[in-house]
Amino acid sequence: MVDTFFLAFAVLTIVSAIAALEMRSLIYGGIALMGTLGGIAGFFILLDSPFVALFQIAVYVGSIAVLILFTIMLVKRELIFQKKEDPKRRYAGIGLMLIIMISLGALIFNSGLSSITTEEPPVDYREIGKDFLTYYWPALVVMALVLSSSITGAMVLARRHDGVEDEQRTD
Amino acid sequence: MSNELIDFVIVSVALLAIGIYGLSVKRNFIRMLFAVEIIINAANLNLVAFARFLPHSGGQTFALFSIAIAAAEVAVGLALIIVAYRMYKNIDVADFRSLKG
Numbered sequence: 001m002v003d004t005f006f007l008a009f010a011v012l013t014i015v016s017a018i019a020a021l022e023m024r025s026l027i028y029g030g031i032a033l034m035g036t037l038g039g040i041a042g043f044f045i046l047l048d049s050p051f052v053a054l055f056q057i058a059v060y061v062g063s064i065a066v067l068i069l070f071t072i073m074l075v076k077r078e079l080i081f082q083k084k085e086d087p088k089r090r091y092a093g094i095g096l097m098l099i100i101m102i103s104l105g106a107l108i109f110n111s112g113l114s115s116i117t118t119e120e121p122p123v124d125y126r127e128i129g130k131d132f133l134t135y136y137w138p139a140l141v142v143m144a145l146v147l148s149s150s151i152t153g154a155m156v157l158a159r160r161h162d163g164v165e166d167e168q169r170t171d
Numbered sequence: 172m173s174n175e176l177i178d179f180v181i182v183s184v185a186l187l188a189i190g191i192y193g194l195s196v197k198r199n200f201i202r203m204l205f206a207v208e209i210i211i212n213a214a215n216l217n218l219v220a221f222a223r224f225l226p227h228s229g230g231q232t233f234a235l236f237s238i239a240i241a242a243a244e245v246a247v248g249l250a251l252i253i254v255a256y257r258m259y260k261n262i263d264v265a266d267f268r269s270l271k272g
Contacts, residue, residue: 003173010182017186020205021193033205040212043182046174047223052231059238064245071249072201079262084198093196100188108180116176118224127228128235136232143239150243154250
């Protein structure tokens with residue numbers, strides 16, 4: 001049986017995921033995406049993983065959503081409200097979504113997953129820290145390098161080259 | 172704990188399907204990025220749910236790695252959006268002609 005918090009988080013997550021994709025304004029869509037990410041953080045708390053939940057809130061709700069909102073504000077006003085879609089493609093997309101939901105859902109309901117419950121105590125978050133610094137330390141170093149190089153790459157990409165903009169439109 | 176593993180997996184499947192719908196239908200670059208974020212979050216939810224029910228700390232560690240890499244991916248994606256917007260004055264992926272081979 002599910003509890004009330006689970007139902008509330010499930011409704012929040014799925015409704016705001018749909019709203020993020022379907023809202024007319026991209027800014028409201030970005031705010032709805034924050035709702036989805038916050039709902040996922042709530043699920044992490046329900047799963048007794050407070051450390052991952054805090055990380056999710058700090059990284060996703062705190063920084064990524066704000067970064068997305070600022071990028072949206074850099075874009076012209078008409079483009080924020082523009083919604084060009086092929087209706088045929090839209091119905092095909094909805095069909096694809098329903099097929100994936102029904103087929104994967106049926107697969108999961110018929111598998112042995114439905115009988116899995118646990119009475120064991122949750123993993124202590126101190127173990128995660130130990131894992132990071134012992135078994136996973138090479139991955140941690142590689143992740144730090146990937147993060148710093150991608151941020152440098154993003155800054156180089158987004159840098160403004162003065163005088164280049166006019167000749168790029170000569171298609 | 173009253174919730175079962177299958178409840179979390181079903182929510183994750185629903186989020187995955189919504190994300191795939193967004194990726195296949197939307198032509199706005201920023202909305203496609205939203206869809207990618209939703210799919211990544213569905214994957215993270217699955218990782219943490221299985222880690223809780225095993226129970227094993229590996230799933231949480233992997234979810235933390237995944238969140239950090241997703242942050243890097245969003246930074247690069249938004250920089251690409253800014254560059255493309257500067258070049259084409261638009262964020263519709265159908266207009267990005269030089270990306271077609």
